[in-house]
Amino acid sequence: MLDIQKVRNDFPILNQTVNGKPLVYFDNAATSQKPQIVIDAISNYYSTINANIHRGVHTLSQLATDAYEVSRQTIQKHINAKHAHEVLFTAGTTHGVNLVANGFSALIKTGDEVMISAMEHHSNIVPWQMLCERTGAKLVVIPMNQHGELIMEEFERLLSEKTKIVSVNHISNSLGTINPIEHIIKKAHTAGAAVFIDGAQAAPHLKIDVQALDCDFYAFSGHKACGPTGSGILYGKEEWLEKLPPYQGGGEMIKEVTFEKTTYAGLPHKFEAGTPHIEGGIVLGTAIDYLNTIGLDNIAAYETELLHYGTEKLLEIEGLKIIGTAANKTSVISFNIGNIHPYDIGAIVDKMGIAVRTGHHCTQPVMNFFDIPGTVRASFAFYNTKEEIDALVQAVLKAQRMLG
Missing domain, CATH: 3.40.640.10 (Type I PLP-dependent aspartate aminotransferase-like (Major domain))
Structure with missing residues (x-):
């Protein structure tokens, strides 16, 4: 079992605020944050x-x-x-x-x-x-x-x-x-x-x-x-x-x-x-x-827990569709909501202090296959929490209200 607060204390960047809100960093597939020891x-x-x-x-x-x-x-x-x-x-x-x-x-x-x-x-x-x-x-x-x-x-x-x-x-x-x-x-x-x-x-x-x-x-x-x-x-x-x-x-x-x-x-x-x-x-x-x-087995188990929690909570949003529903997945959730452009959702959730990636993620053939311009991608790491996922859900709901 991970002591998540102890782990989070290893990462100084997580203590800051962005746009007046506590930073929620869900862009780990692009780059991870660095612990103090590094x-x-x-x-x-x-x-x-x-x-x-x-x-x-x-x-x-x-x-x-x-x-x-x-x-x-x-x-x-x-x-x-x-x-x-x-x-x-x-x-x-x-x-x-x-x-x-x-x-x-x-x-x-x-x-x-x-x-x-x-x-x-x-x-x-x-x-x-x-x-x-x-x-x-x-x-x-x-x-x-x-x-x-x-x-x-x-x-x-x-x-x-x-x-x-x-x-x-x-x-x-x-x-x-x-x-x-x-x-x-x-x-x-x-x-x-x-x-x-x-x-x-x-x-x-x-x-x-x-x-x-x-x-x-x-x-x-x-x-x-x-x-x-x-x-x-x-x-x-x-x-x-x-x-x-x-x-x-x-x-x-x-x-x-x-x-x-x-x-x-x-x-x-x-x-x-x-x-x-x-x-x-x-x-x-x-x-x-x-x-x-930290232990790679501990990391994998905890991130799988985050993936399942995040998938369940995001799918409660009406009209949200997850792109990539493989039976064997890691802690990445790519999604779209109706005809709302991914960039617009990303820009609004950023105002709430939440970092997600939007666009084609350097996989244009994948986006062409699904016939979409891109996705909103939330990618979780072992220093993320379920409370942060809850904050993402609320931010996405706000974006949906503003853009829908």
Whole structure:
């Protein structure tokens, strides 16, 4: 059981008012808030060990390097990667997708197929489209149903020996659907395809075990998991990371450079060109430690409780329709009310101090499928409360009266 008030006290931003009302932050799918321990860790890095890493013999450089690599090991254990060098520090999930899609340019040819799903974030669509344009491969899309669930029979029908990689999200950012990635990974491997999992929305909510999943790649962003913006990781199986060419060239990723020939460093440095976001990498480890202190199982159970409560209360509003009603969901509720534009609802509830996201949530194909311009999205975290959901319901009712 979570001591919610104790948890809330860890997050200083939650104590403020917005437009004269207590802040209710329901935009966690876009970015999470940061606990004081993470904020302090950022300050501590710059106050005590700020230096470039992996290159210096001086003490500060060694201390910063040690902290950076300890964080890598923390994340390795957190996702149960076999080796620390299978964990690459990135700028976030988008960086991870682009790194792998770019690498597959060397492995894919005309006539091959790249498979994604109908509910992907633009970040897990556009890089694969670019790959297909470069190589002549075909982009294949797993369809979904009206509940916002992938149609597994169609997925299996679309799989073939032409499928070289399947890239799907673990959890939909706009619908909250938890996809059956274990089944997808197993079937894709049977067809000889690699599997990339976009874990941006899953990392803050669920335990991740990449060896149990047997995925080939898994990426997530730090800023959605109580960590700094501009931080994230890409996990890749050692054999796949060895196959892929470097994504960027520069310092750190080299073994030896002459004007005639460059040889590349081993993993993970082969993919970490230039001075990294050192503070972000170190403090991402702090954020992961914090989440584990709270307990991912505790977080998942409490957020499921919030999801059920919020769903029940919002559906009491006449004319409100939830978009995304999958049987297996996380704590995201996307909704519309009649013909009222989502933006108008969002603007009014903001005046009540409540932060929700409105629009297409970088999933325009999803909105096109449901034939809507967008949704109001309330996304809950483990520091939210049922009382805050009640406040949202009252604010939405007020918006409905004003706009109806």
